[in-house]
Amino acid sequence: MAAQFRQSAQQKASSSSSSSSSEQQVSKPGEVPCDVCTGTKLKALKSCLVCLASYCETHLEPHLTMSGLKRHQLIDPVENLEGRMCTKHDKLLELFCKTDQMCVCMLCTYSDHKTHDVVPLKEGYEGKKAELVKTEAEIQQMIQKRQMKIKEIRHSVELSEEDADREIAEGVQVFTALKESVERSQAELVDMIKEKQRKTEKQAEGFIKQLEQEISELKKRSAEVEQLSQSEDHLHVLQSFTSLNAAPSTKNWTNISVRPPKYEGTMSLPE
Known part of the structure; x- marks a missing residue:
């Protein structure tokens, strides 16, 4: 037809x-x-x-x-x-077998699906459509939960970024203050060491000046003694001997020395 x-x-x-x-x-x-x-x-x-x-x-x-x-x-x-046709009976698939979850024709209900729970296609469609609506609602709920989770994660990242920026700012402030403190301590240390060195040098210069003065006096006495020793004037030698025979008065330098300043405890490295 x-x-x-x-x-x-x-x-x-x-x-x-x-x-x-x-x-x-x-x-x-x-x-x-x-x-x-x-x-x-x-x-x-x-x-x-x-x-x-x-x-x-x-x-x-x-x-x-x-x-x-x-x-x-x-x-x-x-x-x-x-x-949409039954491949076994060549009839329209107009029924739904709820037992086997498949579409069947009228003749199928008299053979393979005789004792099964069979409903009209529209009823099966409405049942499945209701399930699909429920599934869609569940999926939408899952989507919303995951979207909320994304917002939560992004908010956590924002908070973490704010914390990181704050920590960086505080860290920079601490290390800047520490750097300035170290630089001040370094300058003070250098000034102190230089001051000790200046005092040592000044002391050494004083000793050298005294020694050079004594050397000058000793050389002068040495020249007078040498001159007297070469004199043939008996009276002059005898009269001058007492004053020239002894060395001029000088300082005893045996226990005198210039010692480098001590720096122990001035600067100690962390262990």
Whole structure:
């Protein structure tokens, strides 16, 4: 019957297809085309589950006007109508087996699914649709929880960044103060060491000056003694001997020395 109708529809619509194609939409990729159209395929308006064919507006008209075709079940256009037929009985899949969770035809309820819980396709659809609504709500809830978790993590990162910036600022402040303190201590240490060295040098210069003065006096006495020792004047030698025989008064330098200043405890490295 479906084949006869398809052939009849093609013959009836051939004369009007050229004029109707300009008014109706041409099938685009992803859209269901009319199975009756020849040449340019128009977009299908409905699919018939009895004829297992999809029809554009023009070729659908017999289903809307002919009494025998009005009883056919029309649905929104879909592809692969053959997939809606039972592969075992070649009948329309119009029932849903809740036991095996599969679509079946009427004849299946008398054989493989005889004792199973079988409901009309619409009832099975409504049940599954309710489950899908529930699943969708659960998924949306999961999405919202994860979005909230993302916000929470990002907020934690912001807080962590603020803490890090604050710690860096405080650390820089501490180390800047420590650096300044070390530099002051270094300057004080250098000044103290230099001051001790200046005192040591001043003491050494005083000793050297005294020694040079004594050397000068000793050289003078040495010259006088040498001159006296070469004199042939008996009276002069005897009269001058007492005053020149002894060395001039000088300082005892035996236990006198310049000792470097002590720096123990001035600077100690951490262990």
